[in-house]
Amino acid sequence: MTNISKEFVYSLPKAELHLHLEGTLEPELKLRLAQKNNIELKEKTVEEVEATYQFNDLTSFLAVYYPGMDVLVEKEDFYDLAMAYFKEVQKHNVKYVEVFFDPQAHTTRGVAFETFFEGYYQATQDAKELGIEAHLIMCFLRDLSEESAFEHYEMAKPFYDRILGIGLDSDERNNPPLKFERVFKQAKSDGFHITMHCDIDQVGSIQNISDALHVIGVERIDHGTNIVEDQALVDYVIANNIGLTSCPVSNSFVTEDMKGKEVKELLDQGVKVTINSDDPAYFKSYVSDDLIAVANYMELSEADVVKLVKNAFEIAWTSKANINQYLKQVDEYVASYQAK
Numbered sequence: 001m002t003n004i005s006k007e008f009v010y011s012l013p014k015a016e017l018h019l020h021l022e023g024t025l026e027p028e029l030k031l032r033l034a035q036k037n038n039i040e041l042k043e044k045t046v047e048e049v050e051a052t053y054q055f056n057d058l059t060s061f062l063a064v065y066y067p068g069m070d071v072l073v074e075k076e077d078f079y080d081l082a083m084a085y086f087k088e089v090q091k092h093n094v095k096y097v098e099v100f101f102d103p104q105a106h107t108t109r110g111v112a113f114e115t116f117f118e119g120y121y122q123a124t125q126d127a128k129e130l131g132i133e134a135h136l137i138m139c140f141l142r143d144l145s146e147e148s149a150f151e152h153y154e155m156a157k158p159f160y161d162r163i164l165g166i167g168l169d170s171d172e173r174n175n176p177p178l179k180f181e182r183v184f185k186q187a188k189s190d191g192f193h194i195t196m197h198c199d200i201d202q203v204g205s206i207q208n209i210s211d212a213l214h215v216i217g218v219e220r221i222d223h224g225t226n227i228v229e230d231q232a233l234v235d236y237v238i239a240n241n242i243g244l245t246s247c248p249v250s251n252s253f254v255t256e257d258m259k260g261k262e263v264k265e266l267l268d269q270g271v272k273v274t275i276n277s278d279d280p281a282y283f284k285s286y287v288s289d290d291l292i293a294v295a296n297y298m299e300l301s302e303a304d305v306v307k308l309v310k311n312a313f314e315i316a317w318t319s320k321a322n323i324n325q326y327l328k329q330v331d332e333y334v335a336s337y338q339a340k
């Protein structure tokens, strides 16, 4: 166990860089939206919804996750979903977030791009009133085709100036980064920040990480802690200030452990590794809980936790002035806590 207090971790100013908005759908909201939209659900109570959370790997998680989105229909549903997350993480003193959303998970159900986009975007604007700077990262589903990714990239055109970056998620099995080389190169040349999931312990994890870095030219990798298996790749991400967004509690659900050892090793080597919640409604863990979980598991010091938190601000896709302001808030908080 770490000797760091829960209060210290909760009150530290924080950034979250790996968060799927659709993964913040809490059972209560799911039930409310189902009723509002006249969607017949088999589950009638929170307990019954939670009883469907049976997963032990990424594929079985996604099989629960996608059908859960059926209750999201109108613009205000997407707004309420995102706003509920921002209100929750305000309690964790989160100051800065970059959130993923999955257009194809909604358009393939007949929901128009502008419906979910306008709802999500309005919530990012209203998050400012909660003291949170929020940005959107549009992800492609890697188990769909390159053609579908390009189609959605085109569909998003009217909204480009409100999208910060482009990501890649969903099932990595047989869907490597190179399948999307052309669309990511296009996005990069159009000025978007780019990142990709390289999920834990996949077949070809190291090759996928290498291709994402060397062929696609990603600026971050989501998960990606298998990189510890290849020192040349570790050296490359250190030299190029490329961050890894790790999600320990999510890892403990979809693999055999939270990969805390890898996080600590990468942190000690100077990699910009960060701690995030991924899909907090499903894994019952918001960002402070993830930090506490990994701190307990690896007996991290206060300095380790502060470094993990600062790493997230340091690799955030916002202005240098904003980053410095956030880092200052962390330093001031730590100094005031130590002076207590």
Ligand code: ADE
Residues within 6 Å of the ligand: 020, 023, 058, 169, 170, 171, 197, 199, 250, 278, 279
């Ligand atoms: N979509 C939501 N969570 C994900 C994860 N951990 N990996 C890939 N796709 C996801």
Ligand code: ZN
Residues within 6 Å of the ligand: 018, 019, 020, 169, 197, 222, 278
């Ligand atoms: Zn993820």
